[in-house]
Amino acid sequence: MRLDPTRVLVTGGAGFIGSTLCDRLLRDGCQVVCADNFSTGREANIAHLRAAPGFQLITADVVEPLEIPGPIHEIFHLASPASPVDYQRLPLETLRVGSAGTDHVLALARAKNARFLLASTSEVYGDPLEHPQPESYLGNVNxxxxxSVYDEAKRYAEALTVAYHRAYGTDVAIARIFNTFGPRMRLDDGRVVPSFIAQALAGRPFSINGTGKQTRSLCYVDDMVDALLSLMRSPHRGPVNLGSTDEMAVLDIAGLIADQTGNPLRFVYAPLGQDDPEKRRPDTRLAHRLLGWSPAVGIPEGLARTINWFRTDLGSFR
Structure with missing residues (x-):
């Protein structure tokens, strides 16, 4: 049994999920090394942690080999652009962080004898022909x-993670993260929740791509962090779907945000983007069976918390 504090590396630790994970790890008594190149993460997300005991920030791009002195017991590999706005702006960087970046972080995990968790994505299923999507579904990916730069980067990262386990015995886990939302998302992130909140707070109509009848299942960020920790601390490799099974049409998400902000429910329509999935909902029976995990925060409550955060901190987190 280890007596010294667990020392954890979080790559992409200045992102909205990564920084929330750093908060939780510190509260749990871990020492945290946060690595980020700030291409999409923000210093404001971790500014309150800079002076916290046990927190260390490393400005680094994992596309280059990563050297961290001292022990590392766990690695959460979250580094990657994750929204369409970001990965279409940074296509080559997205492919490199999924390939070379994942290789470098896995090599570090092997050298440190650390457990490695890959933050993969529901995008590995593409625009799914099977609904809901179980881990056994092989996907419909263009x-x-x-x-494709994001989809294929994550699919390659999964293959590389499993290859390290098979070739070297590296202790690994793969989390397939479905739509997650909450405080510290950027308003210009391009995903449905921050986009709708930004429009609502500005009194603008909601922008709807396609008919708005396409569905999303939204998981609040605190629940996702609980799931990632549960998988890391389990013996399971996965892949394991992590997300909410509460499926809503995009139009209905806009309706909830309109009700909670007092913004009139008005729409402006645009064509649906190529390969934008019509349906997205995880089959989470494996997560429930292996981890005993299911989300605790419903979509209305999560949206209320997120809207309140944007209202309070909007000036500091643009």
Whole structure:
């Protein structure tokens, strides 16, 4: 049994999930090394942690080999652009962080004898023909479409993670993260929740791509962090779907945000983006069976918390 504090590396630790995870790890008594190149993460997300005991920030791009003195017991590999706005702006960087970046972080995990958790994505399923999506579903992915740089980077990262385990015995886990939302998202992130909140707070109509009848299942960030910790501290490799099974049409998400902000429910329509999934909902029975995990925060409560955060901190977190 280890007596010294668990020392944890979080790559992409200045992102909205990563920084929330850093908060939780510190509260749990861990020492935290946060690595980020701030291409999409923000210093404001971790500014309150800079002076916290046990917290260390490393400004680094994992596309280059990563050297960290001292022990590392656990690695959460979250580094990657994750929204369409970001990975279409940074296509080559997204592919490199999924390939070379994942390789470098896995090599560090091997050298440190650390457990490695890959933050993969529901995007590995593409625009799914099977609904809901179980971990056994192999996907419907366009390898040359506008979303392919992210989809294929994560699919390669999964293959590389499993290869390290098979070749070297590296202790690994793969989390397939479905739509997650909450405080510290950027308003210009391009995903549905921050986009709708930004429009509502500005008194603008909601922008709807396609008919708005396409569905999303939204998981609040605190629940996702609980799930990631549960998987890390379990013996399971996965992949394991992590997300909410509460599926809502995009139009209904806009309606909830309109009700909670007092913004009139008005719409402006645009064509649906190429390969934008019509349906997205995880089959989470494996997570429930292996981890005993299911989300605790419903969509209305999570949206209320997120809207309140944006209202309070909007000036500091643009």
């Amino acid at each position: 390898t040359v479409g506008p979303r």
